Amino acid sequence: MKRHTVKEIQSMIKSKSASAEEIYELYNKRIRQMNDSINAFISIEGDEFDLDTKQADSEVRGVPYALKDIFCSEGDQTTCGSKMLSSFVSPYDATVVKNLREKGSIILGKTNMDEFAMGSSNETSFYGDVSNPWDLERTPGGSSGGSAAAVAAGMAPIALGTDTGGSIRQPAALTGITGLKPTYGRCSRFGMIAFASSLDQAGILSISAEDAAIFLEHMAGFDQKDSTSSMETVPKYTDFLSNDLSGKVVGLPKEFFDGSLDTRFQELVTDSIHEYEKLGLKFKDISLPNIKYSVPTYYVVAPAECSSNLARYDGVRFGHRSTEGNDLDAFYKQTRKEGFGQEVKRRIITGTYVLSAGYYDAYYLKAQKVRQLINQDFLNAFEEVDVIMGPTTQQSAFKLGEKVDDPVSMYMNDIYTISSNLSGVPAISHPIGFVDELPFGLQIIAPHFKEHDLLNITHRYQMATDWHLRTPEICRGID
Amino acid sequence: MIEELQEVDTGDIEPMAHPLKMTQRLRADEVTEFNDRDKYQKNTDFAEEGFYKVPKVID
Numbered sequence: 001m002k003r004h005t006v007k008e009i010q011s012m013i014k015s016k017s018a019s020a021e022e023i024y025e026l027y028n029k030r031i032r033q034m035n036d037s038i039n040a041f042i043s044i045e046g047d048e049f050d051l052d053t054k055q056a057d058s059e060v061r062g063v064p065y066a067l068k069d070i071f072c073s074e075g076d077q078t079t080c081g082s083k084m085l086s087s088f089v090s091p092y093d094a095t096v097v098k099n100l101r102e103k104g105s106i107i108l109g110k111t112n113m114d115e116f117a118m119g120s121s122n123e124t125s126f127y128g129d130v131s132n133p134w135d136l137e138r139t140p141g142g143s144s145g146g147s148a149a150a151v152a153a154g155m156a157p158i159a160l161g162t163d164t165g166g167s168i169r170q171p172a173a174l175t176g177i178t179g180l181k182p183t184y185g186r187c188s189r190f191g192m193i194a195f196a197s198s199l200d201q202a203g204i205l206s207i208s209a210e211d212a213a214i215f216l217e218h219m220a221g222f223d224q225k226d227s228t229s230s231m232e233t234v235p236k237y238t239d240f241l242s243n244d245l246s247g248k249v250v251g252l253p254k255e256f257f258d259g260s261l262d263t264r265f266q267e268l269v270t271d272s273i274h275e276y277e278k279l280g281l282k283f284k285d286i287s288l289p290n291i292k293y294s295v296p297t298y299y300v301v302a303p304a305e306c307s308s309n310l311a312r313y314d315g316v317r318f319g320h321r322s323t324e325g326n327d328l329d330a331f332y333k334q335t336r337k338e339g340f341g342q343e344v345k346r347r348i349i350t351g352t353y354v355l356s357a358g359y360y361d362a363y364y365l366k367a368q369k370v371r372q373l374i375n376q377d378f379l380n381a382f383e384e385v386d387v388i389m390g391p392t393t394q395q396s397a398f399k400l401g402e403k404v405d406d407p408v409s410m411y412m413n414d415i416y417t418i419s420s421n422l423s424g425v426p427a428i429s430h431p432i433g434f435v436d437e438l439p440f441g442l443q444i445i446a447p448h449f450k451e452h453d454l455l456n457i458t459h460r461y462q463m464a465t466d467w468h469l470r471t472p473e474i475c476r477g478i479d
Numbered sequence: 480m481i482e483e484l485q486e487v488d489t490g491d492i493e494p495m496a497h498p499l500k501m502t503q504r505l506r507a508d509e510v511t512e513f514n515d516r517d518k519y520q521k522n523t524d525f526a527e528e529g530f531y532k533v534p535k536v537i538d
Contacts, residue, residue, distance in 0.1 A: 366485070423498060
């Protein structure tokens with residue numbers, strides 16, 4: 001098969017070499033052929049075509065995309081990877097979905113994910129593990145594992161995901177694609193099922209940075225319905241893609257290069273830095289002294305917000321409803337016991353604990369103060385450098401089942417990605433090579449609202465290299 | 480793992496609840512939401528005459 005980019009689909013539609021219907025059918029067919037082995041999709045849409053493409057002319061008209069099952073899309077089942085929402089049908093569109101629908105972009109289906117986006121391997125999903133297209137015995141990462149696997153396998157040209165602690169960038173790195181987490185507040189969170197409201201952000205999983213730029217332009221922007229949505233103007237990201245990189249300064253935090261990375265991954269990172277030097281970037285050693293506290297800070301703040309957000313699932317108005325329980329309390333308990341999986345329960349219990357009267361100061365308030373220090377580290381660093389680079393993950397895709405019983409080891413997957421969520425800064429991951437035929441990613445972090453720099457830098461790298469165009473073996477023999 | 484936070488000196492650091500320095504904006508005092516009760520109640524089999532049914536609360 002040919003994994004078409006959004007850019008290519010645009011020109012196919014413009015030149016009339018393929019119609020939007022034909023392109024939609026092609027991807028729909030691929031999904032039906034491949035989903036049994038990859039399990040990237042929880043549900044496949046089929047009847048939306050007419051509805052969506054009649055709308056106005058735009059750059060993304062007729063471009064199909066896969067949608068993480070955390071986003072509401074009107075009339076579609078929306079499970080958030082949970083039994084709790086197995087029967088839930090969205091009564092309205094999330095704002096990002098509405099924005100894309102108005103531009104004529106079409107949903108191919110809803111992608112698998114860790115339950116309520118809590119997980120880094122897609123193994124907490126009620127709808128089964130997702131397989132990594134590069135090796136079906138391995139994880140695609142998580143929580144946007146279905147979206148990542150769908151794009152990597154050519155089942156969708158592009159996908160939406162969400163990133164609360166690395167849930168776009170880590171799966172992008174593990175499946176050899178590009179993953180962008182925009183600045184907190186850049187895309188509306190309305191209609192995106194909440195996990196940790198001060199960290200959640202919608203973003204894009206794509207083959208190239210150019211595709212991410214095209215989609216971000218159409219989905220981002222201020223939304224009256226999200227009180228934390230930013231009023232900052234949305235630039236035309238595609239205008240920045242080809243800018244010259246000379247003179248830009250990159251910070252390499254010593255905390256990301258502390259010798260803990262396996263030498264084979266370290267070599268890939270070093271090679272990508274050499275490539276970037278050829279493109280004109282200058283490198284400088286920096287320090288983010290408090291970054292080592294990111295993971296513990298996150299695992300106080302995120303569960304605290306989760307315990308509050310997930311209180312709404314009580315079985316009364318929507319979602320799973322237990323048939324047991326004679327009084328209201330027993331009914332709530334039974335509904336939540338049946339509806340939530342183990343990891344979600346673990347986080348609700350942790351979050352309730354750190355917010356409880358006797359422990360609030362020691363844990364929650366303490367974590368919020370450390371969060372401020374981590375944020376300050378970024379602000380200080382960005383006085384000296386334009387962007388920060390480092391590996392996205394510590395290793396490539398691990399085997400399904402390898403870490404599922406060890407939550408702390410699973411949490412450490414996001415050691416490099418979590419800090420950008422705490423600070424709210426945008427970050428991107430792009431593929432930089434392979435070890436044992438498994439892809440590995442580089443992360444670039446920029447100051448608030450500098451997505452155009454991330455896309456520009458990544459695009460220039462992708463013009464000079466072809467790691468992002470490598471296609472897994474499983475795509476062979478599929479049309 | 481979480482105990483590691485106790486070693487950080489946070490003295491008089493302002494706690495950070497939100498990533499962006501923004502103030503809560505106000506909207507115009509206009510009607511923006513309409514009653515879509517019937518539509519929302521399609522998500523349960525336990526609604527009757529506009530109400531939600533729950534186990535008995537008062538004897």
